[in-house]
Amino acid sequence: MKAILLSLLSALPAAVAPRAQVTALRAGHLLNGDGKVTKNALVLISGGKILAVKPGGALPAGAEVVDARDLWVTPALVDCGSSMGLAPGNATEEDREVEPAVRAADALDLTDPAFKRALASGVGTICVLPGSKDVISGLAAIVRFTGKDGAPRIVNPAAALVAAMGRDPVAGNIRFPSSHYFRRPTTRMGTVWLFRKAFFDARAASPDTKDPGIRILREALAGRLPLRILARPEFDIRTALNLAEEFNLRVAAVDEAQEAWRVAALLRSARVPAALAPSTRISRADMVKQEWNFAARAAAAGIPAAIQTGRGGGGLSLIAQARTAYRLGMEKGAAFRAVTLVPARILGMEKRIGSLEKGKDADLVLWKGDPFGPAGKVVCVFCGGRKVYGRTPSSKEGSK
Amino acid sequence: MSISGGLSMGTVRILSLILAQAALAALLPAQDLAVRAPKVLTLSGPPIRDGLVLIQNGKILRVGPASKVKVPMTVKEIVLRKGVVMPALVLAATSQGMDRPNENMAVTPFVEAADGIDPVQPFFEECRRVGYGTVHVIPGSNCILGGVGLVVRPFGPSILSMTVAEPRIQAMSLSKSGMGRIQAVFTLEKALGDMARELSLKAREAREKKEEALAKGEEPPEEKDSLLPGEKRNLAALVKGKGKAFFYCSSKDDLVYAIRLSRRYGFELVPVLSNSCRDAAPLLKKAGLAAVLSPRIEFEETDPDTGEKIHRCPAAELFRAGVPFALTTEYGSDLSKRFPLWQAAAAVRNGVSPEAALAALTTVPARILGLEDRLGSLEKGKDGNLLLLSGDPLDALSWTEKLVIEGKVVYDKAKDPLLQKIFPPEKRKTSGKGGGK
Numbered sequence: 001m002k003a004i005l006l007s008l009l010s011a012l013p014a015a016v017a018p019r020a021q022v023t024a025l026r027a028g029h030l031l032n033g034d035g036k037v038t039k040n041a042l043v044l045i046s047g048g049k050i051l052a053v054k055p056g057g058a059l060p061a062g063a064e065v066v067d068a069r070d071l072w073v074t075p076a077l078v079d080c081g082s083s084m085g086l087a088p089g090n091a092t093e094e095d096r097e098v099e100p101a102v103r104a105a106d107a108l109d110l111t112d113p114a115f116k117r118a119l120a121s122g123v124g125t126i127c128v129l130p131g132s133k134d135v136i137s138g139l140a141a142i143v144r145f146t147g148k149d150g151a152p153r154i155v156n157p158a159a160a161l162v163a164a165m166g167r168d169p170v171a172g173n174i175r176f177p178s179s180h181y182f183r184r185p186t187t188r189m190g191t192v193w194l195f196r197k198a199f200f201d202a203r204a205a206s207p208d209t210k211d212p213g214i215r216i217l218r219e220a221l222a223g224r225l226p227l228r229i230l231a232r233p234e235f236d237i238r239t240a241l242n243l244a245e246e247f248n249l250r251v252a253a254v255d256e257a258q259e260a261w262r263v264a265a266l267l268r269s270a271r272v273p274a275a276l277a278p279s280t281r282i283s284r285a286d287m288v289k290q291e292w293n294f295a296a297r298a299a300a301a302g303i304p305a306a307i308q309t310g311r312g313g314g315g316l317s318l319i320a321q322a323r324t325a326y327r328l329g330m331e332k333g334a335a336f337r338a339v340t341l342v343p344a345r346i347l348g349m350e351k352r353i354g355s356l357e358k359g360k361d362a363d364l365v366l367w368k369g370d371p372f373g374p375a376g377k378v379v380c381v382f383c384g385g386r387k388v389y390g391r392t393p394s395s396k397e398g399s400k
Numbered sequence: 401m402s403i404s405g406g407l408s409m410g411t412v413r414i415l416s417l418i419l420a421q422a423a424l425a426a427l428l429p430a431q432d433l434a435v436r437a438p439k440v441l442t443l444s445g446p447p448i449r450d451g452l453v454l455i456q457n458g459k460i461l462r463v464g465p466a467s468k469v470k471v472p473m474t475v476k477e478i479v480l481r482k483g484v485v486m487p488a489l490v491l492a493a494t495s496q497g498m499d500r501p502n503e504n505m506a507v508t509p510f511v512e513a514a515d516g517i518d519p520v521q522p523f524f525e526e527c528r529r530v531g532y533g534t535v536h537v538i539p540g541s542n543c544i545l546g547g548v549g550l551v552v553r554p555f556g557p558s559i560l561s562m563t564v565a566e567p568r569i570q571a572m573s574l575s576k577s578g579m580g581r582i583q584a585v586f587t588l589e590k591a592l593g594d595m596a597r598e599l600s601l602k603a604r605e606a607r608e609k610k611e612e613a614l615a616k617g618e619e620p621p622e623e624k625d626s627l628l629p630g631e632k633r634n635l636a637a638l639v640k641g642k643g644k645a646f647f648y649c650s651s652k653d654d655l656v657y658a659i660r661l662s663r664r665y666g667f668e669l670v671p672v673l674s675n676s677c678r679d680a681a682p683l684l685k686k687a688g689l690a691a692v693l694s695p696r697i698e699f700e701e702t703d704p705d706t707g708e709k710i711h712r713c714p715a716a717e718l719f720r721a722g723v724p725f726a727l728t729t730e731y732g733s734d735l736s737k738r739f740p741l742w743q744a745a746a747a748v749r750n751g752v753s754p755e756a757a758l759a760a761l762t763t764v765p766a767r768i769l770g771l772e773d774r775l776g777s778l779e780k781g782k783d784g785n786l787l788l789l790s791g792d793p794l795d796a797l798s799w800t801e802k803l804v805i806e807g808k809v810v811y812d813k814a815k816d817p818l819l820q821k822i823f824p825p826e827k828r829k830t831s832g833k834g835g836g837k
Contacts, residue, residue, distance in 0.1 A: 113709035117700060120711070282733040292735070293822045315700055324735055327742070327796045329822055374745035374754070374794040 022046045023385070024063040025364070027073035031371065033341035033355025035333020043073065045362040048385035053356050068366050068393055074336070075356050076124025076363035076381060079318050080275050080343035081228070081255055081308035084114040085128055085143070085152075091311065092131030093138065097169060097185065098198040100216040102138030104130045105157030110143070114314060115152040119145055119389045121317040122371070122378045124363040125344070125353055126152075127159060129255070132168035132230045132311060135185065135194040136161065139216070140228060142347055145381075150388025159347060160252050161220050164230035165191060165240050166286045192239055199247045226252035226348065228275070232286045234259040241270050253346040256310055258283070258294045264301030273304035273346055276338070278316050279324040295338065296329035305334070306343040319371055326372055335372070361385075366393065431807025432456050434471040435786055437480040441793070443487055443762050444777035453485060455784030458806035463778045478809070480788050480801060486758070487778050488533025488785035488803060489740050492692045492726035492765035493549070493646055493672055497523045501540030503547065506576050506584075507591045509638075510631040511547025513537045514566075517559050526731045527554035528811035529819070530739050531800045533785035534564055534775055536765075539571040541648035541672075544579075544587045546571030548634050549646070551769055555810040567770050569670070570638055573648040574657070585657065592665060595632065595639045641666025644770070646692065650674045652683070659687050670768050673714060675699055680714070681721035690768055691718060693760075695730035695737040697746045713750035715760065720751070726765040727757070745794040754794060799823075 023045040030041035030053070044051040044060065059065060083091050085108040093102045108128060118126060124145060130138040139158045147153035166188060175186040185191040202217035209215065219225040229240040231254045241263075244251045253275040254260065260267055260274035267274060276295050277283065283290055291297060298305040307325060309316040318339050326335040344354025352361045362385035369375025380390030433455045440451030442463055452466040454475070462469045471477055495501035498516035517537055527535055538549025549569045552562040574584040610620040637643035647658035649671045662669035672692040673680055678701075684691055698713040718725045727744060730737040737743075744757035752760075766776030774783045784807040791798040799819065803811035813819050 113700075113702075113707070117709055117711075280734060280736040282735065291821070292818075296822075320736065323796055328735075372796055374748040374796075377749050 020046045022051065022060055022063040023066060023362075024059050025066045025073065026059075026069050027071070028069045029072045029370070030356065031072055031074045031336060032357075033075045033337060033344070035331075035336045040069070041073070043356055043362075043364070045382075045385050048362055050356055050358055050360050050362050052358055066392055071379060071393065072367040072370055072376070073356075074122070074365050074367065074371060075340050075354060075360075076365050076383060077122045077318050077339045078125045078127075078306075078343035078347065078349075078354055079118060079123050079309055079339075080127045080253065080306050080346045081129050081310055082114075082118075082126055082313060083128065083131065083311040084118065084126055084314075085109045085112040086130070088314075092133035094133055094172065097134050097183070097194050098136045099134055099138050099213070100136050100161060100198070100220075101212040102130060103141065103157055104128045104138060105141035105154050108141055108143070108154060110147075110152045110154070115143065115145075117315075118309075118318070119150070119152075119381055120378060121319055122365040122367070122381060123318050124365075124381065124383050125347065125349065127343075127347055129162050129228060129311060132162075132164040133171055134164065135169045135191050136163045136198055136217075138162055142349075145383040145388045146386075150383060150386065158216075158225070160226045160228045161216065162228050162230075163195060163240075165195075165236040166230065166232055168230060168286070169194075188236075188239075192243065195243055196246075199249075220249055221247060223248065223250050226250045228252050228255055228346075230255045232256050232258055232277070232288045234262040236286075237263050238266065241266055241272065244270070244272075252348065253306065255308070257298075258288050258290045260303055260305065261291075261294060261297035261301045264298070264303050267303045268301075273306060273342055274298055275306045275308050275343070275346055276325075277308070277310050278313055279307060279321045279328065280316065293325075293328040293330070295325035295335070296331075299330050299334035299338070304342045304345065305338050306346055307335075307338040308343070319376070323372055323376075332372060366390070431458055431784070432472075432475045433784065433804060433807045433809075434469075434475050434477040435480065435485055435788065435804065436466050436477060437483060437485040437788065439484045440778065441484055441486040441758070442778040443758060444779050451485065453778055453784075453786060455786075455804070455807040458784050458808075460778060460780055460782050460784050462780065478788070478802065478804075483791055483798075483801060484789045484793060485778075486787050486789065486793060487762050487776055487782075488787045488805065489531045489761045490726075490765040490769070490771075490775050491527065491532045491535040491740070492670075492728060492768050493536050493538050494728065494730075495538065495540035496731050497521050497527075497535065497537045497552075497554075498539075502542035503539070506544045506579065506587050508539075508543055508547050509545040509570060509591065509635040510633075511539060512550065513539055513547065514550040514559055514563070517550065517552065517562070519557055519559060519562060523731045524554040526738070528803050529800060529816060530729065531741065531787040531789070531803060533783075533787070533803065533805050534766075534769075534771070536567075536569070536769055538569060538646055541571070541573040541575050541650075541674075542577055543571065544573060544576050544584055545591055545635070546573065551771065553805050553810075555805055565769070565771055565774075567644060568634060568637070569769075570634060570643060570645045571648070572645045572658070573650075574654050575648060575650045581653075588661075591635065592639055592661075595635045596665075598632075599636060599639060638667045639665055644668040644670065646670050646672050648672045648674065649677045649680070651677055652679055655680055655683055659683065659689070675701075675712070675714060677714075681717050681723055684718065684723040685721045690724040690726070690764055692726045692728060692765075692768065693718075695728050695743070697727065697737075697743050698750055713747065713752075715747040715752050715757075716750040719747075719753065719756050724764045724767075725760055726768055727760040741789075741793050741798065742796075745796070748794055758793060 025043040027041045030038040040056045042054045126143045129140045140160045142156040142159045143152045173183045174181040205214045231237040231240040256277040257274040322335045322339045341354040344350045366379040368377045436452045440448040452469040454462040539546035551565045556562040613620045649655040700709040747757045763776035766772045786804040788802040
């Protein structure tokens with residue numbers, strides 16, 4: 001009932017529903033999704049949406065006041081790539097190498113404590129990617145904490161089609177015909193060929209085919225379904241972009257693209273953001289020549305860069321990744337955009353989340369100090385205007 | 401300083417005694433240096449604005465406001481335009497820097513970390529980069545009696561020139577792989593018990609000989625403490641209650657046992673807590689012990705019954721109970737475990753006071769190693785070990801600008817290829833960062 005009521009309320013413009021309760025949040029510091037800091041800001045929330053964000057000013061009459069004058073307020077973070085809720089070893093369907101119709105949403109364990117942990121570290125939206133052991137491993141799901149009592153809920157079971165370049169799909173395949181595991185791809189070339197073949201086949205198939213996989217590939221060919229392509233080293237990123245151009249595919253992001261900064265011009269002109277791997281781990285996997293400051297370099301090169309906890313990033317805190325990128329030279333604003341606004345764009349949800357702006361969802365986090373400083377700890381998290389984690393600071397003082 | 405060693409080490413040890421000073425003099429020439437900075441954290445008193453530290457012959461001669469400390473004309477002065485000077489950090493325990501952290505056998509109390517330290521390992525370069533002036537290298541947790549550690553400065557071409565002190569702290573553990581707990585306890589008890597018996601037998605023999613001689617009216621034989629072969633001396637010291645042990649505790653049971661054992665034999669105990677050692681704080685508080693913590697400062701633990709994930713930060717647990725602790729780091733591919741001051745900031749985020757977090761990298765480890773009169777804070781007479789930081793110690797953007805060990809600059813960020821790659825000079829110019837020249 002409550003949920004229906006809430007969604008009804010949020011559907012109505014504030015003017016039509018004058019009786020909708022307005023919450024006024026007084027923020028000591030507001031660090032917004034664009035990376036800018038405003039002191040003593042006022043955030044007005046109603047019906048789960050943000051009514052206004054003002055640099056201070058008078059409190060509206062009758063508003064419920066949340067006094068966060070000694071706290072930092074930010075939009076809830078967005079983790080645009082993780083394997084939360086997919087049991088380890090259960091993230092890729094390895095029956096075939098091209099599995100467009102496999103959906104992460106169908107196997108998602110929403111009771112996985114990893115979701116709660118993510119929420120406790122300030123994350124409000126999570127994109128769960130199927131594993132990377134297939135060339136095309138299926139559909140990514142988006143989870144938000146808008147369920148009952150702030151439980152995680154799948155809000156989009158088909159957010160993007162997930163593919164992988166590089167060595168990951170080769171893993172486990174053996175090139176000797178005598179083996180039970182004999183299967184393409186066994187090389188990077190094979191990976192690319194299988195990707196191509198999938199889309200050739202989709203193009204060649206009859207228009208009224210019932211094959212769900214082909215229908216999904218056609219959605220991608222028509223530009224209605226974006227792709228997320230795992231491409232770590234420079235040449236994989238180039239390959240991914242070439243393939244996208246060849247089939248006129250829309251790439252939402254190249255994933256774990258540590259070497260994105262080496263192909264900055266290309267990514268910029270293709271308008272493809274990079275969803276970077278965690279900053280705290282030095283990885284030389286998959287022929288990557290990783291620099292400590294790959295995130296800083298990507299941002300400095302003008303690539304819209306997001307940071308994700310990534311597949312197998314269980315236990316990593318997203319803000320800690322941004323913090324590390326900041327320490328390693330990424331500008332603070334860019335580091336914060338990398339976990340808010342940029343991933344929101346990658347998920348195609350920039351009109352709803354990623355920053356605190358009029359009309360967006362009231363997804364916000366209250367921190368005890370600067371999230372980038374030694375005191376930055378999550379106090380509470382709101383999702384869609386509802387408190388879903390932690391304790392709201394006392395609201396007595398302001399409400400008189 | 402008591403110098404004793406294994407059989408094979410004997411000669412090396414004696415040589416080290418003779419050579420140490422000479423080698424030191426050659427490699428770390430007695431240095432006079434003055435360091436001036438907008439802020440000096442002494443960690444023994446309040447911070448000093450526009451402070452100055454004067455080092456003479458490698459020791460701190462004066463610390464105070466720059467207006468009150470006169471720098472002799474002949475002394476080189478480093479001016480840190482922006483940032484903070486604090487005591488160089490002390491790493492309470494690490495098994496890195498050796499070729500291997502553990503012997504194969506379970507009982508190797510005679511083993512010396514000194515024999516396994518490889519001065520050219522990049523680990524020591526990393527130590528300078530992150531601000532350690534002193535490092536205690538000690539065998540790892542995969543032996544019951546793992547051998548004794550060595551306190552070194554992470555600088556110098558040889559183990560002789562690196563040695564700071566030989567507190568001869570024994571590594572003890574009950575987590576030898578392939579060995580159950582009962583067997584581990586038995587092995588440890590047997591090793592110590594055998595030694596205790598041997599010592600009491602020897603003592604009786606000596607007493608009898610003395611009485612015999614006295615009865616005959618002869619001169620009693622000279623009492624020799626060195627009746628034991630060198631390989632047994634480390635253990636003998638523990639049994640006699642003269643030694644110190646770092647006990648790796650992987651569970652609360654280990655800790656309880658370690659406390660009992662140390663009381664029985666009278667040796668000094670420093671528990672090294674792994675993150676699976678829960679509820680250690682009250683025990684440590686009651687026993688009045690300080691602990692060394694694991695490099696993974698915060699983590700999630702699964703409740704075995706409910707499957708719930710519990711966020712834990714042992715440093716915060718000990719802090720709340722008023723137990724002193726030392727933070728440690730690990731050199732590896734996980735950047736979140738590599739920077740000690742970054743660890744301290746994480747501890748602060750979890751509720752530890754900034755003062756306690758900094759003490760956990762300086763004064764506490766110095767005390768744990770028994771070197772509090774030489775290390776850990778900036779006071780007259782202590783070693784001239786300074787960490788020059790580009791900003792506040794807990795700030796994310798602070799890096800080691802320079803590291804001074806006994807009056808000698810042993811690290812300069814401007815000459816560190818790794819950090820120069822991350823923070824190219826031209827970028828520093830435009831952003832106006834980068835401290836003094």
